[in-house]
Amino acid sequence: MIEEKHDGLWLGQLRRGVADRCVLALLAHREWYGYDLAKALAQARLIAGEGTIYPLLARLRREKLVTTVWRESGEGPPRRYYALTPEGRAELAQFRLQWRQFTSSVESLLYEEGSEPDARFH
Amino acid sequence: MPDSTEHLINRYLKHLDDALRDLPTARRKQILRDIAEHIQTARHNLPEENEAQIRQILEEVGDVEIIRQEAGLPPEKGAYxxxxxxxxxxxxxxxxxxxxxxxxxxxxxxxxxxxxxxxxxxxxxxxxxxxxxxxxxxxxxxxxxxxxxxxxxxxxxxxxxxxxxxxxxxxxxxxxxxxxxxxxxxxxxxxxxxxxxxxxx
Structure with a gap:
C-alpha cells in the first residue's frame, strides 16, 4: 500500500499518471496474468492497491491499447492474460520519448546552476 | 473453509459492488469478476488459510473507494x-x-x-x-x-x-x-x- 501521507500528494498523482504506461511497458516483453501484473506494480509502489489494476486494465482495453487472451492454467480454470496491441506498442514508444523529455526538463530545472548543490545526492 | 473468512470476502465484494454502482453494469461486473478471481488466486497461493491472512489479502487488494476512483467515478465521501x-x-x-x-x-x-x-x-x-x-x-x-x-x-x-x-x-x-x-x-x-x-x- 502506498503511503501518500509520507510521500506527498504530488508523488501519488505522478504515480497514478504513469501507472498505465508502466503496464504497457511490462506488456511489451510478454503476456501477463492480471494477478501478477497487480503484484509487480504494487511492489514497485506504482498503484495504491492491487485491485486498482483491474479498472486500469479495463480502460486500456477500451482504448484498444491492450487485449486479452485465454490461456490454460495448471492451477485451475483457464486464465485471462493481457497482451499489448500494435496501438499500445505505438503509444508506449511515444510515451518513452515524452518521458525522457519530461524528466530532462525537470532535472535541468532542479539541478541547474544556482540551485541546491547537494539535492541530487539526497 | 471457515465461514468467517468467506464472510469477510463476501462483505468486501458487496462493498465494492456498492462503490461501483454508478458504473454501467457490464463494466461493474467485469471488475467484480476480476477482483474476485484475484482474491481466489491469492488464497490459492497461501500455504494455510486463516482469517488474518484473508484480511491481509483484502488490505492489499485495497480500499474500495480507491478502486472506485480508479474506475473513473468521483470520490464518494462528500459527494452525497x-x-x-x-x-x-x-x-x-x-x-x-x-x-x-x-x-x-x-x-x-x-x-x-x-x-x-x-x-x-x-x-x-x-x-x-x-x-x-x-x-x-x-x-x-x-x-x-x-x-x-x-x-x-x-x-x-x-x-x-x-x-x-x-x-x-x-x-x-x-x-x-x-x-x-x-x-x-x-x-x-x-x-x-x-x-x-x-x-x-
Whole structure:
C-alpha cells in the first residue's frame, strides 16, 4: 500500500499518471496474468492497491491499447492474460520519448546552476 | 473453509459492488469478476488459510473507494452531502414551516445509501418529524378543556357537566407519558438508524 501521507500528494498523482504506461511497458516483453501484473506494480509502489489494476486494465482495453487472451492454467480454470496491441506498442514508444523529455526538463530545472548543490545526492 | 473468512470476502465484494454502482453494469461486473478471481488466486497461493491472512489479502487488494476512483467515478465521501443532512431535516425540519421536512424527504428518497424499508420507515415515523409530536402533543389538553366547558345550567341554578359518550376527557397520566415517550423516541430511533446505515455504507 502506498503511503501518500509520507510521500506527498504530488508523488501519488505522478504515480497514478504513469501507472498505465508502466503496464504497457511490462506488456511489451510478454503476456501477463492480471494477478501478477497487480503484484509487480504494487511492489514497485506504482498503484495504491492491487485491485486498482483491474479498472486500469479495463480502460486500456477500451482504448484498444491492450487485449486479452485465454490461456490454460495448471492451477485451475483457464486464465485471462493481457497482451499489448500494435496501438499500445505505438503509444508506449511515444510515451518513452515524452518521458525522457519530461524528466530532462525537470532535472535541468532542479539541478541547474544556482540551485541546491547537494539535492541530487539526497 | 471457515465461514468467517468467506464472510469477510463476501462483505468486501458487496462493498465494492456498492462503490461501483454508478458504473454501467457490464463494466461493474467485469471488475467484480476480476477482483474476485484475484482474491481466489491469492488464497490459492497461501500455504494455510486463516482469517488474518484473508484480511491481509483484502488490505492489499485495497480500499474500495480507491478502486472506485480508479474506475473513473468521483470520490464518494462528500459527494452525497444530502446523506448527512436528510436524517436531521426529517427529525427537525418540520419546525421550519414543514419545508425542511419535505426537503429532507426528497434527499432521503434520492439517496442510494438507504434501502426501501428504511425510506418507508423514515417517511411514516413521523410525517413532519418532532414538530408533529409537539403539535399533536398539545391536542389532548386543548380537547379536554373544550369538552369540560360543555355544561348545562338547571333551573335550580345548579350546573351539570356531561362528557360525551360517557368517556372521561382526562386520559390516565401514565398512558399520556407512555404515548409521549413513544412519540418522541420513535423518530429519534429512526434518525439513529439512518445515520447507522449511512455510516456502514
Amino acid at each position: 452531502w444530502g446523506d448527512r443532512w436528510a436524517p436531521w431535516l426529517l427529525l427537525l425540519g418540520g419546525f421550519f414551516f414543514l419545508i425542511g421536512w419535505i426537503f429532507g424527504l426528497i434527499l432521503l428518497w434520492q439517496s442510494r445509501v438507504w434501502r426501501l424499508g428504511d425510506k418507508i420507515l423514515a417517511t411514516f415515523v413521523w410525517p413532519g418529524g418532532l414538530a408533529t409530536v409537539v403539535v399533536f402533543g398539545g391536542m389532548p389538553v386543548a380537547t379536554s378543556s373544550t369538552v369540560s366547558s360543555v355544561c348545562t345550567s338547571n333551573v335550580n341554578g345548579s350546573v351539570h357537566c356531561l362528557s360525551p359518550a360517557g368517556v372521561s376527557p382526562h386520559p390516565s397520566p401514565v398512558l399520556l407519558v407512555i404515548l409521549a415517550v413513544i412519540a418522541v423516541s420513535a423518530p429519534l430511533f429512526v434518525t439513529w438508524r439512518l445515520f447507522h446505515v449511512a455510516s456502514r455504507s
